[in-house]
Amino acid sequence: MSEPLILAVPSKGRLKEQVEEWLADCGLKLSVAGGSRGYMAELKGLPGLQVRLLSAGDIAEALDAGDVHLGVTGEDLLRERGGDVDARVLLLRPLGFGRADLVVAVPKSWIDVDTMADLEEVGHDLLARSGRRMRVATKYLTQTRAFFARHGVSDYRITESGGATEGAPAAGSAELVVDITTTGATLQANGLKILTDGVILKSQAQLAASLRADWSPEQFSVAERMLRIIEARAAAKESAMLTWPADPRETPVVDTLIARGASRRPNGLLTPATWIAEASLALADAGIGPVTASRPDFVYEVGCVAADKLRMRVEI
Amino acid sequence: MRAEPAVPAEALAAIRAPFMDLGAEIVDAPILQPLGLLLELAGEAMRARLFVVQSEGGEETCLRPDFTVPVVRQHLDSGRTSGRYFYEGKAFRASAEPDRPVEFRQIGLERFDEEATSIVEADSEIALLAWRSALAGGRSDLSLWLGDIALFAAFIDGLGLPDVLAARLKRVAARPRLLAAELARADGETPAAAEGARLAALLSGLTEEEAAAVLEEVWSLAGVDPVGGRGPAAIAQRLIRRAEAAQAPALTSGQADAIRRFLAVEDEPAAAFAAIKAAGGQTPALSAALAAWDERLGRLVQGGVPAAQIRFATALGHAFDYYDGLTFEIRSAALDSDRTVAVGGRYDSLPSRLGGRAVSGAVGCMVRPWRAWAGGEA
Numbered sequence: 001m002s003e004p005l006i007l008a009v010p011s012k013g014r015l016k017e018q019v020e021e022w023l024a025d026c027g028l029k030l031s032v033a034g035g036s037r038g039y040m041a042e043l044k045g046l047p048g049l050q051v052r053l054l055s056a057g058d059i060a061e062a063l064d065a066g067d068v069h070l071g072v073t074g075e076d077l078l079r080e081r082g083g084d085v086d087a088r089v090l091l092l093r094p095l096g097f098g099r100a101d102l103v104v105a106v107p108k109s110w111i112d113v114d115t116m117a118d119l120e121e122v123g124h125d126l127l128a129r130s131g132r133r134m135r136v137a138t139k140y141l142t143q144t145r146a147f148f149a150r151h152g153v154s155d156y157r158i159t160e161s162g163g164a165t166e167g168a169p170a171a172g173s174a175e176l177v178v179d180i181t182t183t184g185a186t187l188q189a190n191g192l193k194i195l196t197d198g199v200i201l202k203s204q205a206q207l208a209a210s211l212r213a214d215w216s217p218e219q220f221s222v223a224e225r226m227l228r229i230i231e232a233r234a235a236a237k238e239s240a241m242l243t244w245p246a247d248p249r250e251t252p253v254v255d256t257l258i259a260r261g262a263s264r265r266p267n268g269l270l271t272p273a274t275w276i277a278e279a280s281l282a283l284a285d286a287g288i289g290p291v292t293a294s295r296p297d298f299v300y301e302v303g304c305v306a307a308d309k310l311r312m313r314v315e316i
Numbered sequence: 317m318r319a320e321p322a323v324p325a326e327a328l329a330a331i332r333a334p335f336m337d338l339g340a341e342i343v344d345a346p347i348l349q350p351l352g353l354l355l356e357l358a359g360e361a362m363r364a365r366l367f368v369v370q371s372e373g374g375e376e377t378c379l380r381p382d383f384t385v386p387v388v389r390q391h392l393d394s395g396r397t398s399g400r401y402f403y404e405g406k407a408f409r410a411s412a413e414p415d416r417p418v419e420f421r422q423i424g425l426e427r428f429d430e431e432a433t434s435i436v437e438a439d440s441e442i443a444l445l446a447w448r449s450a451l452a453g454g455r456s457d458l459s460l461w462l463g464d465i466a467l468f469a470a471f472i473d474g475l476g477l478p479d480v481l482a483a484r485l486k487r488v489a490a491r492p493r494l495l496a497a498e499l500a501r502a503d504g505e506t507p508a509a510a511e512g513a514r515l516a517a518l519l520s521g522l523t524e525e526e527a528a529a530v531l532e533e534v535w536s537l538a539g540v541d542p543v544g545g546r547g548p549a550a551i552a553q554r555l556i557r558r559a560e561a562a563q564a565p566a567l568t569s570g571q572a573d574a575i576r577r578f579l580a581v582e583d584e585p586a587a588a589f590a591a592i593k594a595a596g597g598q599t600p601a602l603s604a605a606l607a608a609w610d611e612r613l614g615r616l617v618q619g620g621v622p623a624a625q626i627r628f629a630t631a632l633g634h635a636f637d638y639y640d641g642l643t644f645e646i647r648s649a650a651l652d653s654d655r656t657v658a659v660g661g662r663y664d665s666l667p668s669r670l671g672g673r674a675v676s677g678a679v680g681c682m683v684r685p686w687r688a689w690a691g692g693e694a
Contacts, residue, residue: 083412109535109542111515112555117497122546124491125554131669133356145360152493154359170543191543 004050005222006213008062008071011039011053015205018097019072026233028226045229048222063089066212069219070226076102076180076203082142090209090313092306093230098205102140104147104198105187106176107169115197116151119176123155126175133157137168138178140200147178147200166190215314224307231306235299240276243268244283244291253286270299320417323685323692327453331685332404332423334448340402340425345386347406351376354385357638357669365409367418379408384638384663384680385670387426392672397430422682423449424660428667429677436608438679439642439662440615446658446681447621450646453688457649458657459625460616462585463632465489465661466641467592470605471578474597475571480560485575490637502572516559519552527552581630585613588628612642638666642679651693658683 009023009030010016020030029044030051041051052068060077062068064085070092078089106113113122123134134156138144141158148156159174166186168174180203181187184194207230209223244250246267257279258264262271271279273295280291323331351368352375367379380386383403391399404423411418425445429438443460450458468489472482488494515534519527528548535542542548567575577595581588589606596602609628617623632643641662648657660681667678686692 107543107546108538108540109548110546110551111531111534112551112558120491120494122554124488124494126546128487133359136360141363145364149361152491154361154491156360157355158360158363175546191541 002048002216002218004048005070005219006050006052006068007043007226008052008054008059008068008073010056010059010072012055015056015074015098016053018095018205022095022097026230028229043226046222046226048218049226063208063210064212066210066214068210069213069215070207070209070223072205072207074098074100074203075206076100076140076143076201078206078208079201079203080140080142088210088212090211090310091206092209092227092310093207093234095205095207098203100180100182100203102143102178102180102200102203103187103194104176104178104200105166105181105192105194108191108193113195115195116148116153119195120151120153120155123153127155134176135159135174136176136178137161137165137174139165140178140180143200144178151197166192209310209314211313215316217316220311220314220316223310224304227307227310228300228304229298231304232298232300235301236296238273239270239296239299240273241265241268241270241294241296242276242279242283242291243294244289247288249286250283250288253282253288257282270296318415318417319419320421320686321692323421323689327689327691328685330452331449331683331688333452334445335402335423335425338400338402338425338445340400343387343390343401343403344405345380345383345390345403347380348377349380349386351378353670354378354381357385357666365411367408367410381409382407382682383422383424384426384666384682387680388667388670388672388678391426391428392667392670398428400425400427417686421685423685424680424682426678426680435641435662435677436611436615438677440612440619442660442679442681443612443616443642443644444619444621446644446646446660446683447616447619449683450657450688453657453685453692454690455648455650455657455688459627459647459649460621461632461645461647462626462628463630463643464605464609464641465639465643467605467630468578470599470602471592471596472575474599474602475574476597477567477571481567499567499572499575502567502569516555520556520559524549524553527556579631581628583628584624585609585626585628588630592630638663638669640665644681646683648687651687655687655693656684657687
């Protein structure tokens with residue numbers, strides 16, 4: 001038996017639940033071997049694939065190092081790996097959950113500071129006046145450095161923070177923070193505000209592939225199968241199937257709809273889900289009907305964009 | 317690790333010889349340097365170029381990126397007033413470019429003088445030393461690039477600007493974006509309407525304590541808990557200063573042009589100095605600075621640097637922004653301009669930034685033997 005394809009998924013917390021829901025929704029139910037505390041698992045319907053349960057941070061590291069083939073983790077964690085991440089990891093699909101923004105936040109009492117340009121000046125003043133550099137608490141060193149450099153802010157120091165970064169200004173260990181936030185409520189509660197141009201990254205969970213892992217043709221074909229299923233499910237969620245009794249007058253209406261992005265199916269049309277009403281009414285107005293709209297479970301295209309991208313990058 | 321290949325002993329000895337001729341004291345520096353101190357001096361951007369090392373539970377250190385800071389600290393610790401120190405050894409800087417060596421040999425000298433009267437002499441000696449050492453490597457395509465950080469302030473003083481404006485320009489001299497913003501203001505590009513301008517107007521007539529008290533009242537009305545860092549006084553001050561700056565005299569477009577012309581100067585020295593004179597007003601300080609440059613150039617040419625191989629550029633600066641007077645680079649036509657054979661300059665204010673007493677004169681230079689040697693870096 002050849003080596004299995006390794007997929008890493010988060011092992012705990014809200015992100016784990018969301019990933020499991022998403023996989024189950026695709027018909028790929030996660031079954032953990034060795035009880036609920038196990039750290040190995042399989043996906044129902046995908047033989048040749050082994051699931052490893054790791055922390056989100058470890059997944060980013062494992063993808064970067066090539067220890068796993070595929071993984072689900074936050075884009076913020078992948079970007080933090082530093083250097084040219086895109087040369088080592090390929091983002092295959094944003095998953096629409098695990099949303100979090102990496103932001104620059106300063107005390108609300110700084111009513112003279114709203115932008116990165118203000119920060120540049122304040123840092124410069126502080127250094128000129130006190131000989132000390134403005135301190136930025138964060139655990140996102142790489143992205144902070146790159147973002148500050150892009151905005152010309154040079155007079156600062158990073159103080160590495162393990163946890164509870166947002167409390168650093170109140171504790172006096174830093175003047176401002178770069179931290180991850182979903183609603184901004186925690187920052188707010190700690191007397192901080194986000195700079196108007198201080199959003200470093202709008203992050204969400206991503207399905208990503210490691211370009212450093214060894215890919216055998218067998219492993220790639222398992223990955224392709226999984227990607228096709230995921231893409232088919234995602235396409236289905238955005239589509240609706242319209243059917244009606246065949247009618248000789250339908251051609252002009254159907255052609256207009258096809259020109260706008262619908263596609264022909266043997267007994268009707270596949271349209272974006274957002275136009276169900278619009279398209280149905282257009283047909284009804286032409287005297288065609290009754291129109292039945294239904295939502296497909298899966299829509300398999302002939303090709304698979306994500307798999308093609310991956311094939312090119314891993315050269316299989 | 318990409319280590320630089322070794323320079324043959326004979327060639328290395330030739331490159332080292334001019335240093336030995338000066339009879340400087342030989343010093344070494346610990347390979348592990350305190351990380352915090354270097355970042356405090358050079359800023360966070362430097363971190364990407366440093367190799368950070370830490371033992372379990374120990375303080376964060378880095379492999380020495382150069383010798384200047386440790387040698388200055390040794391000099392300060394010695395309690396001596398003047399001294400010349402020679403060093404030679406490996407330095408370490410990370411590089412994003414895969415072919416660049418990250419471990420390389422440096423030979424250098426730092427000179428401290430108690431007497432400020434020897435500025436021109438010390439500047440010339442250090443630049444000549446670097447030139448002779450680099451030249452001993454056997455390359456025939458070297459050029460000496462000169463600059464002067466202090467010249468900007470002297471030039472600004474010659475423009476007859478209001479004091480606040482002149483002070484602000486000098487403060488942002490080493491921050492290209494802030495300087496560009498100030499120049500843009502002359503062209504009628506007003507910065508985004510300063511928010512809190514009315515509050516600033518309210519605060520501007522008050523004493524520092526009163527202004528701080530008003531600000532604290534504003535916070536409590538807005539339900540803001542001030543956290544850490546900057547106090548009300550600092551924030552009030554900046555609000556006022558920002559409002560003043562927005563109303564305060566901006567540069568005229570003529571003055572902005574003069575500054576742009578000054579910053580663009582890059583030419584053979586006589587033409588460069590003529591361009592500086594033509595760009596700005598005449599003041600005793602600027603005339604004195606330029607006269608001192610005539611003297612430096614005289615000494616350099618007399619010391620053996622062919623006049624045709626000297627260039628002067630007002631914008632010459634280095635990665636560590638601790639230079640505050642003369643700066644220079646020796647470049648080889650065969651190497652990109654950022655792969656300098658030797659660099660150096662004056663850094664009078666560095667010792668006091670390192671917590672030591674002010675030293676009136678501090679200059680230094682560093683030669684990269686592998687780049688100086690004709691058979692070396694290509």
